[in-house]
Amino acid sequence: MSTYIVNPVEVRMEESSKGSIYKSIVAMGMRSRQINDQIKTQLHERLVDVITDGDENEGPNYDQIAISREFDKIPKPTFLAMREMVDGKIHVRTNEPAAPEAE
8 A cells, every 4th residue: 555645445434524425536537637637738848848850760869758757757647636635625516506404
């Protein structure tokens, strides 16, 4: 378990105390897609300056390799979203009407 950023059992316990685990999973999935899109955008922006239109037989592009290695070290977006959920940074909103209060 030490290889994971978030303990899956901890997430399960945390989510069951907050309400429907399925809504939480959907929210984490949506957040992980947002994180993945942000990472892709950052990678593309960094590589635009590095990629050249020159001949590929010139040898390896060390700047491109360094940037790729840097982005390989970033944890998976799913684990980042799970960590945000456990830390309380993701809030699940629903469109369901509130239950009427008993008088």
